[in-house]
Amino acid sequence: MEFRLLGTVSVETLTGPLPLGPAKRRSLLAALLLSANTPVSLGRLTECLWDDEPPSQARGVIQGHVSRLRALLAGADAEAYGVELATLGDAYVLRAPETLLDSQRFEELLMLAREQRGPADAVLMFKEALSLWQGPALSGAFAGPPLRVAAHSLEESRLATVEQLSRAYGALGEHHRAAALLTAETVAHPLRESLAAELMLALFRAGRQSEALDRFHRTRRLLADELGIDPGHELADAYALILRGAPGPTGVCLLYTS
Known part of the structure; x- marks a missing residue:
C-alpha cells in the first residue's frame, strides 16, 4: 500500500488504486496524510474541504467521507500495513508508517x-x-x-x-x-x-x-x-x-x- 500526495491524491494497492470518489474525499485524505499520525480537528478538516462558508451539515459530510474512506481502507487490508483511521473526539487521525507516504x-x-x-x-x-x-x-x-x-x-x-x-x-x-x-x-x-x-x-x-x-x-x-x-x-x-x-x-x- 502506498499513499500519494506528489501528484493525484491516491492510495495505491496491489490490485490498483482505491476508488476514492469525489474531490472532497481526496481533500480529506490529503489533510489527514499531511498530518499523518497526528490528530486533525474537525475545524481544520472543514477549512480544507471548503474555501468559503461551509454548509450547515459540514460535520455530517465529513463523517460520511471518513466512514467511506475507512471502509475502503479496510477492504484493502490496510490494517496489515499498520494503517488505521481512528476517531478521537472531534478529531481524526490516520495512523500509517511514514514509509508508505511518498x-x-x-x-x-x-x-x-x-x-x-x-x-x-x-x-x-x-x-x-x-x-x-x-x-x-x-x-x-x-x-x-x-x-x-x-x-x-x-x-x-x-x-x-x-x-x-x-x-x-x-x-x-x-x-x-x-x-x-x-x-x-x-x-x-x-x-x-x-x-x-x-x-x-x-x-x-x-x-x-x-x-x-x-x-x-x-x-x-x-x-x-x-x-x-x-x-x-x-x-x-x-x-x-x-x-x-x-x-x-x-x-x-x-x-x-x-
Whole structure:
C-alpha cells in the first residue's frame, strides 16, 4: 500500500488504486496524510474541504467521507500495513508508517542526498526523489486554503531539489545536462529568478554564453511586464559574473545552498 500526495491524491494497492470518489474525499485524505499520525480537528478538516462558508451539515459530510474512506481502507487490508483511521473526539487521525507516504520518502531521500560526500551519489538520490513526483502536488482534490498552502510548499521543495540536482550535475562537469533540466522548469516557472539564474550559469559553463545572456534579458522583461520589478540580486549577480567571464565555482560546496 502506498499513499500519494506528489501528484493525484491516491492510495495505491496491489490490485490498483482505491476508488476514492469525489474531490472532497481526496481533500480529506490529503489533510489527514499531511498530518499523518497526528490528530486533525474537525475545524481544520472543514477549512480544507471548503474555501468559503461551509454548509450547515459540514460535520455530517465529513463523517460520511471518513466512514467511506475507512471502509475502503479496510477492504484493502490496510490494517496489515499498520494503517488505521481512528476517531478521537472531534478529531481524526490516520495512523500509517511514514514509509508508505511518498512525501515522506521524498524528504528522506533529500536528507540522504545532502549527506553524500560526492556529487555522483547526490545526483542519484536527487533523481530518485524527483522520480516520486507524478504531477502537481495534491491534484484531484478540492483545495481549501490549508491545502493550497501545503501544495505550494511541496512544489517549492520540488523546485529547490531541481536546483540542487543542477548544481550536482555542475559539480560533475555535466553542464549541458544541468541546462536541459533547468530549461524545462523555467518554461513552467518563467518568473522564478533562482531557476533563471541557475540556468544562466549552466548555459555559460556549457559554452553557451549568448543563450545565457538572452535568458537574463528575457527574464528581466518578464519581471518588468508581469510584476513591475527589476531583477533581484541572485539574477543580477549571475548576469554580472557571466559578463566578467567567471561565473563562480561548481564544486560540491554549492550543492546544498538555497
